[in-house]
Amino acid sequence: MQATKIYSFHGGIHPEENKAQSLRLPLGRPSLPSELILPLGQHIGQSSRPLVKVGDKVLKGETIAINNGFLSSFLHASTSGTISAIEERLIAHPSGLSDLCIILAPDGQDTWTTLEPLNDWQTLSKTDVLAYLSEMGIVGMGGAGFPTQVKLQGAHKKPLSHFIINAAECEPYITADDMLMREKALELILGIEILQHLVEADKVVIGIEDNKPAAIDALTSMIKQRDSKVQVAVVPTKYPSGGEKQLIQLLTGKEVPSGQHPADIGILCHNVGTCVAVYDAITFGKPLISRFTTLTGDALKAPQNVEVLLGTPVSHLLEYADSEPKKLSRLIMGGPMMGFTLNSAAVPIVKTSNCILAASKKELPPPAPEQACIRCGMCEQACPASLLPQQLLWFSKSQEFEKAEHHNLFDCIECGACSYVCPSSIPLVQYYRHSKSSIREAREATVKSDLAKQRFEARKARQDAEAAEKEAKRLARQKATPSKAAEKKKAAPAKAAPTVAAAPAATDESKKLKVDLAIGKSKLKKLQKQLLEAQENEHLEEISNLQLQVTEQEKAVALLEEQLAKTAEAAPTAAEAKVPKPAPAPVNDDIKKAKIDLAIAKAAVKKVEKALKKAEEIQAPEIEAIRQQLKEAQQRADELENALVNPATTIPKTETTAQAAPSSVDADMTKKRKIDLAIAKAGVKKAEKNIQLLKEQGKNESEIEASEWPKKLIEAQEKLAVLEAEDTTDTVAKSQAKAEPEMDLANQIKKEKIAVALAKAQINKLNKRLESAPEDADKINQDIAATEQRLQRAEALLATLIHSQTNTQENR
Amino acid sequence: MFTVLLAIGILVALSLVFGALLGYANVRFRVEGDPIVDQIDALLPQTQCGQCGHPGCRPYAEAIANGEAINHCPPGGQATIQALADLLDVEAIPLDGDHGTETAKRVAVIREDECIGCTKCIQACPVDAILGAAKQMHTVIADECTGCDLCVDPCPVDCIDMVEIGVTAKTWSWDKPQGIAATSLNIIATDRQTEVAH
Structure with missing residues (x-):
């Protein structure tokens, strides 16, 4: 097998490797933590949507969140247990902010769900295999967490000349991929074969730095054993040869054009971890629920590589690796060059966490104070993307983002080489990051304001159309009405x-x-x-x-x-x-x-x-x-x-x-009263009739009394009496010109007196019945109360009538 | 004499030719609309909030083109003023407090159980970002809301809150480094400009 030609890329640095510490111990497997924190946004793109509720029991490997759109991924339970919460937790992010996480309380059983491996991947259509990979939650494990199926789909744009497996692992301290290749060389090769089947590239090359001899040996012997077509290309150790674009340049001599992707020049690049995850998913049906992570740094007594379940809190790993809190000054996720400081050890390991660096003060001293740029040009010498870091710094400092963009700010891979070499300790990368995010924000704001403008204009157009329509209608009406008005004007004087x-x-x-x-x-x-x-x-x-x-x-x-x-x-x-x-x-x-x-x-x-x-x-x-x-x-x-x-x-x-005249007005009133009177009379009649009917049916008196009719009868009678009284008083007053109102009043008073007497009699009767039938006490008491009320009403009416009678008499 | 006449003749002919050319170009390549207004409008935040005293962003852009001050736009804030100053080549002045103060980005949120479905906010919204019908609960489409506040006043039951959009991991952006540290200014002896007398 002919060795691949190795090219070179511009710049790069040689920082101290510090890889040996974490390779002294074999691969560790930490115990289950008390809870697993699974953030919904472990990948680039839209956060996943949770499928589970709080309190749900899940098995290891069960899907707990599904993709939310095209650029998104699935998420699975790392072990069996109960969903204890879905809430905001601190996540592994440079901002130190919280995000929505699914919290899983392990039951300790670690029971696998039913696994459905994709055994017929060779015969299935590629789209189905990609969909399967998406459901297994596989994302790029090198750093960015780009959903793998999306990357593979993108690779179909052009026939691929190279399929590159990134095993360079150029960043100091990190040895997770090294350990993975040593431990899972076979799985890696098989995973690469599956991916090669999917992408059908002309050449499959594993790019690996020459500082990993054990891994290189393991891979070459495995390739020989399997008689695979995969080539191993050993590249010299130089940071950042593990950058996608840099590795492509090293292995093919081609440069990815600015603003484009490797797929645009027929190259696809995957991380070794991703290849192994693909193999596990297809062959065993295991979703991505664990990864290799390096635990290293002077603050750890037992630095090592671990195969860790996703969602394990960093604090649990620190404990596992025997950390010395006194020595620990900075906790970094990722490497010392591109990683970010963690403010809390409560954050979980996610799909892209390749290293936890618990550094002592001596190891990673706080950054020296920034000094003025002396224009030495060392940053330009170090930049692997062939940019002009110094120019970019000026533009970033003066917020001239347009100019920074013209100097290809977005081609910066934020490797930190420029900051590393800067004699003035200028945190160049931070400036670039700030500029990039400012530009992105401005772009988003522009998109939003354009949208708002569109909507505003659409609304205005709609309102104008409505107004025009109304105006047209108004004009039409105006045409019709003035002619009418004019007619009336003419007619009015004549008729007036x-x-x-x-x-x-x-x-x-x-x-x-x-x-x-x-x-x-x-x-x-x-x-x-x-x-x-x-x-x-x-x-x-x-x-x-x-x-x-x-x-x-x-x-x-x-x-x-x-x-x-x-x-x-x-x-x-x-x-x-x-x-x-x-x-x-x-x-x-x-x-x-x-x-x-x-x-x-x-x-x-x-x-x-x-x-x-x-x-x-x-x-x-x-x-x-x-x-x-x-x-x-x-x-x-x-x-x-x-x-x-x-x-x-x-x-x-x-x-x-x-x-x-008033009489004519009163006539209406009288009519109304008469109608009321007739209705009241009809009511009385009806009530009487009903009582008669009941009597005919042979019911005894108490039953009749119990029915509602007697009450109704009395009510109707009362109403009738009132109406009649009013009617007679009024008519007498009007027609006889106040001749003898006291006659009617006397009549009414008589009637009321009768009503009062009747009510009193009924109360007596009811009281008697209460004595004879104490079991109906409640009902009878109610009746008594009702009758008493009626009595009071009647008495009040009587009093007013008498009063008015005396008044009229006095007037006389 | 002839040469003088010839020279004059040539110059006259040339001026006529170029005049015709310019006249033709003026007609042929006439720019429709007012490009400066478009450019100003593009810099304004398009909240259509009317805090500048104009019924929308474009009218304000027109007013700026006609000489109005560039510091009447609170939603745009100092960034917009700076951008306008760069565009128009005038001095960037601080925001005019009479028109409001620059606030963090906000969106309107309707307390939905209190909404009586009067549609007044829907009519007030300049970007049609409120969804609902008469006697039906209304809601704000947060992505479309420009945070202009115009829906808050018309609400008869005061059930609309302006809620600040907090920073999430997705919208977070890196801070600008502090710049040259104060301590490093004293590293080089000749850089020390203060306390020379000692």
């Missing part, structure tokens, strides 16, 4: 003439006018409302337009009102002349109407005053217009008030002229 014949016609006319007026007013109200709305929303064009409409409408309404007043005036005079009796009614109506108008006008004044105040507050340009409106409205209100006072003074006159 105080001729005898004109009287009924005038009322007709006023009716029509009233209808028109009502329509006009409602229109006016609508317009005013629109205007108010427009003012609130500050649509300038609409406001002026609506104001015009409002004033127009107001004029029209005023005109109608004038006409109405004229006809109304004409009507009473005409009526007075010939028919004095019905005259008061229209006058009354008019007064009522005038009062209502006045109220409306006053409300309008208030409204306009309010609008004025508001306008003054915001110093709107339409203050003058609103003031004008206010004046108009006040004028109208004053006019109406005057109008109200004038006819009011005329009323007494008309009333005196038509003294006999």
Whole structure:
């Protein structure tokens, strides 16, 4: 087998490796922690959606969260146990913020769920295999956690020339991949074969740094044994040869163009951990629930590699590796170059956690204070992406993000080589990260504001269309109404003439006018409302337009009102002349109407005053217009008030002229009373009939009494009595001109006295029954209470009647 | 004499040719609309909140193009003022407090059990971000909400809260480093400018 040609990339550094410490001990397997914290966002893209509820029992490997969209992943229970909570917990993130996590309390059994391996992956369609991988929750385990199935799909864009397996592991301290290759060489090769089946690349190369001889030996012997086509390319140790783009450059000599992905130049790159996870998933049906992680650093007495369940808290691992809290000064997840400081050891291991570095103060001293850039250019020499770190620093510092972008800021892989070599200890990468996130934020804000603009414009277009439609309708109506109004105008003077014949016609006319007026007013109200709305929303064009409409409408309404007043005036005079009796009614109506108008006008004044105040507050340009409106409205209100006072003074006159008139008004009342009387009588009859019926059916008295009819009868009788009393008093008063009201009163008093007596008798009766039948005590007591109430009512009525009788007698 | 006339003739001919060319270009390549207004509008945050005193962002952009101050936009804050200053080549001035203060990004949230379904907030929302119908509970589409506050006042039952959008792990961004540390300014003797007298 011919060795692959190794190229080189620009820059790079040689930091102290510090890999030996964690390789002294064999692979460890920590015990189950008391709880597993499984964040829903362990990968790039949308967070997963939980499938379980608090309290659910889950088995090891069971799906507990599913993907949420295309760029997302599944999540599985790392062991069997109970879901104890789904809540915000601190997560492994440079921000030190919390995110939603599923908390799993292990039951200690570690019972596997039924595993369904994909044994026929060779014959199945590739899409199905990819879907299966997605369901197994497999993501890139090198660092970013890019969902593997998405990466594999992307690889189908172009025929692949190279399938590169990244085993470089260039970052100091980390040996997890090294240990994985030693422990699981066969699984790795088989996993690579599965992936090669899926992507069908021309060449499959494992890129590995020359500082891992044991792993290289294990792989080459395994490849020989299996007679695999996989090649092992040993690259010189240099940071950051494990960067995807750098490794591609090392192995193929090709550079991934700026802003593109390796797939665009026919290359696919996967981490060794991912390959093993794919093998486990396909062959055994095991989802991604554990990973290899390096525990290292001077603060640990037993630095080593562990195969750890996802969700295990870092504190549990520190305990396992015998940490010395006194020595521990900085806890880092990831390597010293690209990792981030953890503020708390409570955060869990996730799919992308390759190392926990518990560093002592001596090992990782706090960063030296930043000094001024001396333009030495060492950063440029070190940059593996061939950027100009110094230029980028200036632009980042001065917030000139556009220029930074022009200098390809987004090609920076944040490897930290520039910061490492900087003699002024400038945290260059931090500046770049800040700039990148600022630019991203600005982009997101632009997208959002564009969307808001779109929606605003769409809304405005819709509102304009609605307004135009309304305007068209209004114009159509306006065309129809003025002709009517004109007709009436012509007709009004003629009909308002105080001729005898004109009287009924005038009322007709006023009716029509009233209808028109009502329509006009409602229109006016609508317009005013629109205007108010427009003012609130500050649509300038609409406001002026609506104001015009409002004033127009107001004029029209005023005109109608004038006409109405004229006809109304004409009507009473005409009526007075010939028919004095019905005259008061229209006058009354008019007064009522005038009062209502006045109220409306006053409300309008208030409204306009309010609008004025508001306008003054915001110093709107339409203050003058609103003031004008206010004046108009006040004028109208004053006019109406005057109008109200004038006819009011005329009323007494008309009333005196038509003294006999009240009888006609009273006639209605009498009618109503009579109807009530008839109803009451019918009620009494019905009740009596029912009682009769019951008696005929042979029921004894107590049963009859128990039924509701006697009560009803008494009630109906009472009502009838009252009504009759009223009727007689009224009719007597009216017809005989207060001849002998005391007669009727006497009658009624008699009746009431009878009612009182009846009620008293019934109470006595009931009391007796209570004595004879104590078992019905409750019911009878109730009856007694009811009757007593009735008695009181009757007595009260009686008292008032007697009082009125004495009064009338005194008056006499 | 002839040469002078010739020179004049040539110059006249040239000026006519170029004049015609410019005139043609003026007609042929006329720019529709006002590009500066578009550019200003693109920098404004498009909350359509009206805090600047204009009915929307575009009217304010037009007003700026006509000489209004660039510091009337609280939602945009100092960043927008800076961007506008860069665009218009004027001095970046602090935000005018009369129009409001710069606040953290917020979204409207309707306390749904208190909503009476009056649709007043729906009518007030400039970006149609409130969902609901008459006598039905309303809700705010958080992704579309610009946090303009315009729905808060019309609500007759005061059931709309403006809630600050907190930072999540997804929206978090790296801080800018502190810059050159104060201690490092004293490292080089010649850099020490203070206390020379000692």
